[in-house]
Amino acid sequence: MSKTILQLFIALVVSLNIQAQSQEIVVKINHLLDGETYASGLEAYNNMNHKFMLNRLEYYLSEIAVLHDNGQEMMIDDLWVLANANDGTTTIELGTLDVGTIEGLSFHIGVDPDHNHLDPTIWAISHPLGPKAPSMHWGWAAGYRFVALEGYGGSQLNQKIEIHGLGDNNYGKATVRRTSIEEDGKQVIYIDADYTKALENISVQSGLIVHADNNQAAVCLSNFRNQVFTAGMTTTSNNNLFDNGKFTVFPNPGPGILKIQKENNETELAEIMILDMTGKVLNRIDGSKINEEISIDNPGHYLMMFRSEEKILGINKVTVIK
Secondary structure (H helix, E strand, C coil), X not given: CCHHHHHHHHHHCCCCCCCCEEEEEEEEEEEEECCEECCCCCEEECCCCCEEEEEEEEEEXXXXXXXXXXXXXXXXXXXXXXXXXXXXXXXXEEEEEEECCEEEEEEEECCCHHHXXXXXXXXXXXXXXXXXXXXXXXXXXXXXXXXXXXXXXXXXXXXXXXXXXXXXXXXXEEEEECCCEEECCXXXXXXXXXXCHHHCCCCCXXXXXXXXXCHHHHHHHHHHHHHHEEECCXXXXXXXXXXXXXXXXXXXXXXXXXXXXXXXXXXCCCEEXXXXXXXXXXXXXXXXXXXXXXXXXXXXXXXXXXXXXXXXXXXXXXXXXX
């Protein structure tokens, strides 16, 4: 499935709430390697065309926040996550929050400075910051390993790779714009983590061992912040919502001055949403204005979502040509 289709599919299954309300929110991180489900020993290539495989990949997430309702941010207190790529999917329960439209997630890679230099034994073994085997802690001075990435590189996959990235100076924020999906009464934010990006611009052809806060370890952590995480997808399908004939948008393709024809006058329209192809909400229009022209200024592909108070009624593709 092409990237464009994946992005469209993501947007088609978004479930957005109109008013702030208490919602149980879950994050699911899909662990991937070059677009495939991650598995220990799976072969891949980085952007330098260097062959590698991984057999260990663990990392910390801290200061997790939900982005919602036109750029607001709600921080989740006292939450740390130790993600393990071998799990296939990491599920993070954020609890019940008073938010309306979920727009994404932000988080930091590593352990925040206030907790990075504490003794792990003050935590239970079951706690993400507690003692681990193999260890995720480098001693009180250096603190936790923010990322532990291990495997083999080289044409024969016989050159050892160990990148253990740490250091308060490498603690940084990642942001993923992603609307949520309603599943079993919960709002779920799907995020894809593709670890081929973790080794971008890092030579592993001859192997590499670095346990540090600089050099390739710093590059790897930068890649985690800026490259690894993207809006994810689910296997849930709502294709019956897509161009289902309930609404006609015209001219389409067109110059971006749009009119809407509603096919069923019995359906009460509460809101029209304009989204980009990642599911980011660009504009929200009261449903009572359905007979007015709607403008989209920039050329490109968009989704127009039609909602009642209770559910999504339809989603139409819109192409703007200037």
